[in-house]
Amino acid sequence: xxxxxxxxxxxxxxxxxxxxxxxxxxxxxxxxxxxxxxxxxxxxxxxxxxxxxxxxxxxxxxxxxxxxxxxxxxxxxxxxxxxxxxxxxxxxxxxxxxxxxxxxxxxxxxxxxxxxxxxxxxxxxxxxxxxxxxxxxxxxxxxxxxxxxxxxxxxxxxxxxxxxxxxxxxxxxxxxxxxxxxxxxxxxxxxxxxxxxxxxxxxxxxxxxxxxxxxxxxxxxxxxxxxxxxxxxxxxxxxxx
Numbered sequence: 440x441x442x443x444x445x446x447x448x449x450x451x452x453x454x455x456x457x458x459x460x461x462x463x464x465x466x467x468x469x470x471x472x473x474x475x476x477x478x479x480x481x482x483x484x485x486x487x488x489x490x491x492x493x494x495x496x497x498x499x500x501x502x503x504x505x506x507x508x509x510x511x512x513x514x515x516x517x518x519x520x521x522x523x524x525x526x527x528x529x530x531x532x533x534x535x536x537x538x539x540x541x542x543x544x545x546x547x548x549x550x551x552x553x554x555x556x557x558x559x560x561x562x563x564x565x566x567x568x569x570x571x572x573x574x575x576x577x578x579x580x581x582x583x584x585x586x587x588x589x590x591x592x593x594x595x596x597x598x599x600x601x602x603x604x605x606x607x608x609x610x611x612x613x614x615x616x617x618x619x620x621x622x623x624x625x626x627x628x629x630x631x632x633x634x635x636x637x638x639x640x641x642x643x644x645x646x647x648x649x650x651x652x653x654x655x656x657x658x659x660x661x662x663x664x665x666x667x668x669x670x671x672x673x674x675x676x677x678x679x680x
Contacts, residue, residue, distance in 0.1 A: 467556070468617035468665040472625070476613055477658035480651045487648030493589060495647055496580040499640065510638035517635060523607055527565060530611055534558040553618040556664050561610030564657045568606035571652075572598045581643035602645045605653035608632035613654070614661045 487495070499505050522529040535558035541551030578597035583589060593600075609632045616628035636650035 467552075467669045468614065468661065469625075470617075470662065470665060472617045472629075473613070473658050473662050473665065476609075477655060477662065480655035480658060483651035484648045484655055487646055487651060492646040492648050495640070496584060496643065499580075499643065500584055505641060505643055507641050510634075510641045513634060514638040514642070517608075517631065521608070521611075523604070527603070527607060528562070530607070531558040531561040531565070534561075534611065549618070552668075553615060556618065556668055557611050557614040560614045560657065560660045560664055561607065563660045564606040564610035564653065565603075567656050567660075568601050568603050568653060571601045572603070575600045577646075577649070579644055580640075580646055584643065599645055600649045601652040601656070602636065602639060602649040603653075604639050605632065605636050605645075605650040606657065608635045609654045609657040610660075613657050614664065617661060617665070 518524055526532075534554045538551045538554030538558065541548065542555065545551065576594045576596050576598070577600035578592050578595050579599040582597060583592055612628045612632050616625045619625040619628060632654070636645075636654070639645040639650060640647060
């Protein structure tokens with residue numbers, strides 16, 4: 440019996456769950472997820488650069504929610520688990536290594552290919568982030584709030600724009616979420632980077648446009664990867680409940 444998945448693609452509902460579609464039946468990742476991430480991120484970046492960055496940073500400081508314990512301890516926990524403090528390339532390198540081993544071991548499985556794709560997206564995102572930080576030199580919110588001088592925020596030797604944490608977590612987890620056929624797991628993979636970017640703003644480390652710009656180029660890189668690897672990474676099989 441033919442049915443349609445959330446992307447509008449037809450599939451045989453009589454097939455066992457876990458049997459992947461052929462590579463020609465659709466894109467390698469859920470483009471709808473990536474397009475939504477790109478659209479929301481672009482909107483928030485423009486809104487932030489349009490003036491909300493300053494207002495939001497001031498509101499967080501004056502409201503007393505800055506340095507909230509849930510964000511402080513939660514971010515430390517995630518950073519420890521993902522090893523970002525040890526080496527920013529560690530998680531992506533491990534994902535790439537595990538993906539390569541899995542590809543050799545189970546060539547027909549989707550998860551090794553998803554890990555390899557996600558690691559490459561993260562590497563590209565981190566490289567873009569490093570170039571952006573060196574070029575724009577934007578001061579962090581806590582630095583601007585301390586000085587009170589909003590006339591000299593860009594090209595001031597800072598490292599706020601774009602966000603490294605957002606590039607790190609979104610770069611690895613957003614592509615995995617787009618490749619994941621299980622909705623609750625996809626939501627979890629998206630919730631982690633969302634928590635991280637909110638935490639970074641709460642800690643006065645980043646403006647709204649800092650984190651949203653990183654999420655934007657992650658989504659664009661992931662869309663590019665989905666197009667280039669559509670014949671290599673099969674479409675996710677819809678999971679029926």
